[in-house]
Amino acid sequence: MAIVPVDVLSHAAIAFVYAGKLILLTIGLNMTYSVLKFSNFSHAEWVTWGMFSSWWLLQILAFLVPWDAEMGFIINNILIQATFAFFMVGILGILSEILVFGRLRDLKASARSFTVASIGIGLVVRNLLSMVFGDYPQPVSSPELPFGLEDILVINITLTNRDPILGTQSIILTSYKILIILISIITVLLIDYIFKHTKFGIAMRATSDSIDLAQVSGINTRQIIFITWFIAAGVTGFGAAFVRATQGRFGTMDGFSMLLPIFAVVILGGVGSFRGGIVSAFIISYAREISAIILTEFQKKPYGLQYVIEDLLGFTISLSPGYMDGVGFVVLILVLLFRPQGIFGSVEAIRARV
Amino acid sequence: MDKPVLRAHNVVSGYGKLQVINGVDLHVNEKELLTIIGPNGSGKTTLIRTLIGLVEMFEGQVFIREKEVSHMRPHEIIKAGIPLGYVPQLANVFPSLTIEENLKMGLFVKKWDEYYLKRIEEIFNLFPILGERISQRASLLSGGERQMLALARALMPNPEILILDEPTAALAPNLAEDMLQQVVTLKKTLGISIILVEQRAKRSMELSDRGIVLVTGRVAAEGPSNELLQEDTIRKLYLGVREKS
Numbered sequence: 001m002a003i004v005p006v007d008v009l010s011h012a013a014i015a016f017v018y019a020g021k022l023i024l025l026t027i028g029l030n031m032t033y034s035v036l037k038f039s040n041f042s043h044a045e046w047v048t049w050g051m052f053s054s055w056w057l058l059q060i061l062a063f064l065v066p067w068d069a070e071m072g073f074i075i076n077n078i079l080i081q082a083t084f085a086f087f088m089v090g091i092l093g094i095l096s097e098i099l100v101f102g103r104l105r106d107l108k109a110s111a112r113s114f115t116v117a118s119i120g121i122g123l124v125v126r127n128l129l130s131m132v133f134g135d136y137p138q139p140v141s142s143p144e145l146p147f148g149l150e151d152i153l154v155i156n157i158t159l160t161n162r163d164p165i166l167g168t169q170s171i172i173l174t175s176y177k178i179l180i181i182l183i184s185i186i187t188v189l190l191i192d193y194i195f196k197h198t199k200f201g202i203a204m205r206a207t208s209d210s211i212d213l214a215q216v217s218g219i220n221t222r223q224i225i226f227i228t229w230f231i232a233a234g235v236t237g238f239g240a241a242f243v244r245a246t247q248g249r250f251g252t253m254d255g256f257s258m259l260l261p262i263f264a265v266v267i268l269g270g271v272g273s274f275r276g277g278i279v280s281a282f283i284i285s286y287a288r289e290i291s292a293i294i295l296t297e298f299q300k301k302p303y304g305l306q307y308v309i310e311d312l313l314g315f316t317i318s319l320s321p322g323y324m325d326g327v328g329f330v331v332l333i334l335v336l337l338f339r340p341q342g343i344f345g346s347v348e349a350i351r352a353r354v
Numbered sequence: 355m356d357k358p359v360l361r362a363h364n365v366v367s368g369y370g371k372l373q374v375i376n377g378v379d380l381h382v383n384e385k386e387l388l389t390i391i392g393p394n395g396s397g398k399t400t401l402i403r404t405l406i407g408l409v410e411m412f413e414g415q416v417f418i419r420e421k422e423v424s425h426m427r428p429h430e431i432i433k434a435g436i437p438l439g440y441v442p443q444l445a446n447v448f449p450s451l452t453i454e455e456n457l458k459m460g461l462f463v464k465k466w467d468e469y470y471l472k473r474i475e476e477i478f479n480l481f482p483i484l485g486e487r488i489s490q491r492a493s494l495l496s497g498g499e500r501q502m503l504a505l506a507r508a509l510m511p512n513p514e515i516l517i518l519d520e521p522t523a524a525l526a527p528n529l530a531e532d533m534l535q536q537v538v539t540l541k542k543t544l545g546i547s548i549i550l551v552e553q554r555a556k557r558s559m560e561l562s563d564r565g566i567v568l569v570t571g572r573v574a575a576e577g578p579s580n581e582l583l584q585e586d587t588i589r590k591l592y593l594g595v596r597e598k599s
């Protein structure tokens with residue numbers, strides 16, 4: 001056996017891609033968190049609905065209109081799918097504002113009420129999706145990439161193969177995995193720019209600071225809130241379509257299972273700091289992956305820590321790599337102990353509640 | 355008498371079913387400092403917020419510069435180009451915006467980059483401290499500096515009428531006096547009309563042209579400040595002046 005028993009490179013690549021997904025799916029949550037000032041738990045279902053609308057809804061729509069080769073080409077294009085998901089999830093965001101959150105705001109409800117309501121919305125959407133599509137993840141094909149990117153965007157490097165010292169070290173990244181990273185960083189920079197430097201972005205921040213003062217400055221705050229919902233939800237749907245494209249199957253729990261890491265990224269990076277989200281996504285993602293490697297080693301017979309403990313103490317503590325998500329949170333807690341506003345967050349943003 | 359810059363007739367307003375203002379008539383003349391005093395909870399804040407559309411008006415009419423603004427939402431009033439500046443009692447700046455962005459917010463409905471350059475020199479002359487800290491976030495300012503920023507923001511669009519809700523509330527006594535003097539100076543140098551809501555009733559009445567005493571959402575007394583200052587009941591009840599025995 002090689003001295004380095006793990007394919008470090010491939011794990012690094014996996015974590016890299018996971019970070020990209022987190023970045024992409026975090027932007028919308030960061031927006032709602034910082035502008036609307038509450039924890040939107042239905043964000044999970046934005047992700048799920050983004051996946052479903054980008055695939056199934058588009059398939060169904062295409063089925064309803066007369067089918068020809070042209071149509072198949074269009075709906076299998078990732079850009080079409082992602083744009084479609086942008087609008088579909090954006091509409092979901094606006095609907096939840098109209099049906100629920102707008103009314104709560106009129107009643108001057110607390111942020112806690114908003115959060116609880118968002119949990120409710122999430123449950124409703126998730127269960128509706130389950131009713132229609134069933135609970136089990138279904139295999140689907142990857143959409144096509146335009147411009148022949150599929151063949152260009154491939155990284156396949158084998159640094160060492162069964163080397164006596166390094167073992168096997170290799171990276172295989174297919175087009176969507178690379179694309180996720182690129183798209184996520186471009187989207188963050190774009191949203192960050194809008195937020196910081198455009199009049200619209202300043203209006204969003206002003207509205208989040210004080211609705212009254214924003215209104216007497218001439219801002220139609222109702223409109224700003226609607227647009228915030230639409231963009232935050234839309235970007236999440238857009239991202240979800242790309243995340244969907246990296247995985248062979250998807251189901252109604254996919255968004256929910258990523259919710260906690262997504263929250264961790266926002267909080268670690270600092271609420272309101274989109275660039276901070278990039279750094280924290282990498283931190284969380286690598287902490288997760290490294291712990292997965294270590295935990296896997298612990299489970300190896302006969303000298304893994306798990307068996308050492310078993311021999312010494314006579315009972316079994318499972319050290320499953322399934323605990324890797326927990327490790328991300330340990331990192332989160334450790335950082336927050338020293339910087340409660342997150343790595344890049346501003347102090348006033350922690351006044352965002354719940 | 356000059357034409358009033360702002361006048362309101364029979365204003366009835368409140369929150370939902372709660373009626374707070376019960377039929378108030380009010381006007382401010384050109385280049386006049388009107389002070390509104392009254393006990394806590396008498397509805398001073400509610401009244402001026404009604405004037406600019408932040409509180410729902412159940413009955414009545416409001417005109418600013420002869421244009422009816424009743425039932426308009428605040429951003430509509432500003433977008434209609436009505437020359438109005440407002441400094442609220444609480445939350446008077448945008449804490450997460452920089453000082454520069456805060457000042458620009460006063461010009462939101464205009465081409466703000468262009469106007470900003472035109473206005474900024476005058477504003478920095480009035481409030482030199484702001485010029486030194488232009489790229490800091492407003493949350494880092496002290497209470498007094500915030501109050502200045504709030505005032506500066508309200509002045510950015512060159513308003514003809516300025517509405518101030520207890521600008522001295524968060525200030526130490528000597529700073530409060532400075533602030534009141536500043537208000538008087540603004541009125542004189544800029545030639546604008548000001549509605550001032552104040553807890554420091556006696557002092558602000560001394561500095562102003564006319565006064566209104568608001569009690570439980572009604573005008574209990576109104577008139578030139580020097581006359582109000584002479585009236586015994588008002589001195590006793592609302593100005594906190596103890597009679598010498």
Ligand SMILES: Nc1ncnc2c1ncn2[C@@H]1O[C@H](COP(=O)(O)OP(=O)(O)OP(=O)(O)O)[C@@H](O)[C@H]1O
Pocket residue numbers: 369372374392393394395396397398399400401443
């Ligand atoms: N947003 C609101 N919703 C419901 N009631 C309110 C609201 N704001 C104020 N009130 C009520 O309206 C009444 C008048 O309040 P307002 O703030 O106008 O008084 P004020 O004269 O400005 O008092 P202060 O001198 O303390 O600032 C009070 O009884 C208050 O409880």
Ligand SMILES: [Mg+2]
Pocket residue numbers: 398399400443519
């Ligand atoms: Mg008040």
